Amino acid sequence: DADVTQTPRNRITKTGKRIMLECSQTKGHDRMYWYRQDPGLGLRLIYYSFDVKDINKGEISDGYSVSRQAQAKFSLSLESAIPNQTALYFCATSGLAGQAYNEQFFGPGTRLTVL
Amino acid sequence: SQQGEEDPQALSIQEGENATMNCSYKTSINNLQWYRQNSGRGLVHLILIRSNEREKHSGRLRVTLDTSKKSSSLLITASRAADTASYFCATDRTSGSRLTFGEGTQLTVNP
Numbered sequence: 001d002a003d004v005t006q007t008p009r010n011r012i013t014k015t016g017k018r019i020m021l022e023c024s025q026t027k028g029h030d031r032m033y034w035y036r037q038d039p040g041l042g043l044r045l046i047y048y049s050f051d052v053k054d055i056n057k058g059e060i061s062d063g064y065s066v067s068r069q070a071q072a073k074f075s076l077s078l079e080s081a082i083p084n085q086t087a088l089y090f091c092a093t094s095g096l097a098g099q100a101y102n103e104q105f106f107g108p109g110t111r112l113t114v115l
Numbered sequence: 116s117q118q119g120e121e122d123p124q125a126l127s128i129q130e131g132e133n134a135t136m137n138c139s140y141k142t143s144i145n146n147l148q149w150y151r152q153n154s155g156r157g158l159v160h161l162i163l164i165r166s167n168e169r170e171k172h173s174g175r176l177r178v179t180l181d182t183s184k185k186s187s188s189l190l191i192t193a194s195r196a197a198d199t200a201s202y203f204c205a206t207d208r209t210s211g212s213r214l215t216f217g218e219g220t221q222l223t224v225n226p
Contacts, residue, residue: 004157033213042203042216043158058213090157102207103148104214106157 003027004107006091012113019078021110023091031095032074033104034058034066036087043090049074050095081114088112121204121217129225134191136220138204139184145207147180148214149189152201161189161202196226 004025013019023032030051035043035058045058047066055066063085065077078085089110094102122137138147146165150158164171164180164187171178177190191198201221205214 035216040218042218045213045215048213088155092158103160103163104158104205105160108157109155111155 002108004091004093004105006089006107006110008110009108010111012115013081014115015082017081017114019081019112021076021089021091021112023074023076023107025072025091025093025105025107027093027105028071029093029095029105030071031093031102032068033092033094034064034074034076035090035092036060036085037090037109038087046076046089078112078114081112083114086112086114121202121220123220124218125221125223127223127225128194130194130196132194132224134194134198134222134224136189136202136204136222138187138189138217140187140204140206140215140217141185142206142208144182145209147178147187148205148207149176149178149187150203150205150216152203152219154200158203191222194222194224196224198222198224 007022033048034046037043044060046064049055049068052068067075091107092104094104120139148163149161152158162173162178164178175192180187201219203216203219205216
């Protein structure tokens with residue numbers, strides 16, 4: 001089984017709808033991240049969480065919210081989807097306690113289209 | 116804004132040739148990482164180089180870091196068609212907190 005899973009993998013929705021993207025991990029990591037990727041561009045950080053009680057905004061958090069339901073679960077919500085939120089969304093995890101240098105492990109992505 | 120800028124944006128080579136990609140960044144860093152992304156898929160970590168390191172090797176990968184010039188390069192030797200992917204550099208300013216990604220280099224290796 002994959003270490004970082006995302007559901008759904010593809011979603012088409014309409015403007016104004018509320019959408020939730022879910023992420024689960026089995027790596028035992030404390031830190032989880034949500035990114036979006038637009039065509040031909042790198043990843044931009046939306047939100048990140050260093051533990052269940054810690055949520056931080058990234059560089060493009062407007063229009064998004066998150067919930068860290070458990071160490072292993074981190075969900076991203078679009079309260080009222082708009083077309084320019086059409087993108088590829090990635091969840092990532094990193095960080096074991098006491099580890100100084102942390103690579104990130106990515107999920108397979110969710111392709112979201114807002115009509 | 117993106118911390119890293121990568122050069123070139125696209126690179127096309129023949130199998131067996133070496134591929135070099137460059138990354139420049141703006142602020143001081145704790146470490147720099149390189150990731151690979153196959154089309155539409157999640158990123159995969161390739162290599163991490165710490166700010167006090169100048170060169171690092173992993174298989175056919177060689178990464179250099181010049182903190183005085185705020186730049187890094189990724190060299191893939193003896194490239195294969197399977198190396199075709201996008202390659203991203205990512206900077207970590209404070210040791211495992213958050214990464215800032217460049218816009219990537221699209222590498223195509225022709226058989």
